[in-house]
Amino acid sequence: MRFDLTLIQPWINANSRVLDLGCGDGMLLETLGKEKNISGVGLEIDPDNITRALARGVNVIEHDLNVGLGNFRDDSFDMVVMTLALQTLRYPHLVIDEMLRVGRECIVTFPNFGHWRSRWYLGHRGKMPVSKFLPYTWYDTPNIHFCTVKDFETLCDEKNIRILNSSVIGADNSQSPLANRFPNLLGVTAVYHISK
């Protein structure tokens, strides 16, 4: 399982109700269902992912996150999760507002554009970074709103969002102490647990 998905599991309570935005093939919800008896539903837009999630017994609703979460009632979930999808959204800040309206707590993970490799790539080559982790060209990419750890925390500050927990995953795909000491420089993926 992707390391960010492993990392966030302790923040999700047993028997809780979880909404997973951009749930992919349903791996996270399936695992949480088995290990924590959560009742969950995923939102997904990719047809193949929807079929895969259905086949593994995960509830999935075909839904475009860019239309918002207007279909869901206030506080209808204990936890709203969105992993590695923030940067693909047209209005990420509005979706975060919506997540905090629909769920009591939220978890957001995103690629940290402040990582030194991105800075180095841009600084040295003067070109938008392309890597194994983010393999797209600037003109043909699902990732239209990159941000850094610092950017995200600024947004939380502006919106009075409480950060309950945060962590980064370093280049060695682990939660290294060094990376967590300099998260904006050494974190490849940022992981935030937030609430209103």
Added chain:
Amino acid sequence: MTEAPPSTPTADNDSVGIVVPQTLHFDQPLQLACGRALPEHDIVYETYGELNAEKSNGILICHALSGHHHAAGKHSADDRKTGWWDSCIGPGKPIDTNVFFVLSINNIGGCHGSTGPTSINPTTGKPWGPDFPPLRCRDWVESQYLMMQHFGISQWAAVIGGSLGGMQAMRWALEYPDALRHCIVIASAMKLSAQNIAFNEIARRAITSDANFHEGRYLEHNTLPKQGLGLARMVGHITYLSEDGMKQKFGRELKTGNLALGAGSETAVEFEVESYLRYQGEAFSGSFDANTYLLMTKALDYYDLAREYNDDPVEAFKHAKCAFLVASFTTDWRFAPARSREIVDALVAANKSVSYAEIEADHGHDAFLIPIPRYMDVFHGYMKRLKQELGHAF
């Protein structure tokens, strides 16, 4: 895909084969929602697959407006057409008859053998005609419940329906919450829109204004309101297709005649689409009963899932205990995706287990009958969990 899709069986082994319709007679009165009762009634039905020893693998198919019991297979080897949902019912198909026992009935009020307006009213000795009691969707659920008891089934693995069939499936979930594990609702809605009702009213007007209608007593006059019923079907048919679908299928192709300037006018110009609709109307008016059409369209119009739950669908669905799969089709404007999404949103708000797919398709409302690859993938994917519940390993 991480898991291999189910094997695609060859044309020879993916059919339920030759099926023989059966009839079951109920001589106890069936109390109806209108306050009247049917003193006795017949149900014509077909079954596919085998009921297991635990009687836990039963699936009920609910048919739509002009549907009937013949959902899969053929009635004879040289039968030109298969049942109306043969695309989805059969060995290896989404409703896999190697695993499930499938019951498909003709609803009461129908005209394919179950008691309806063309049946003889025991008190008068004449066809019921317009005196047949008006029916609500819940009356079908009640009669389907009697069928369930007949087979000794205490819980369906699933109740499945498209369109008006989906409305019955949802009613099952509210009326008999313990009697089904899954409810599969395809191209349906919690109630019809004003536009839908308007189209139904045109269809009804076409029938009742036919000179041969005789206030619904056409059988006593040895005639049929074929013209009106044909027109009703033509209007209905347009609403089952999408604009793009019609464009692809017919375009502006001519069946006869020539539109070129100076081409003469000996042969009347007829567009393919005109010819098609007329054929559909004529075929239907020769095989369907006008009073049944009136009765079915009214049952559709009157259906309102949440009426008795303070008009609150969330309140209504709180009564359900089963899991739901809801599916819609992008070009379906008769039962638009937005109507399906309302069902899904209410189920989520009621804290129920629900999955939803909006399938891209050109075929309009009729798409639910067509084996569109993504539709089949979604259906197969969801049915896998029903199979797993029955202990089938994959």
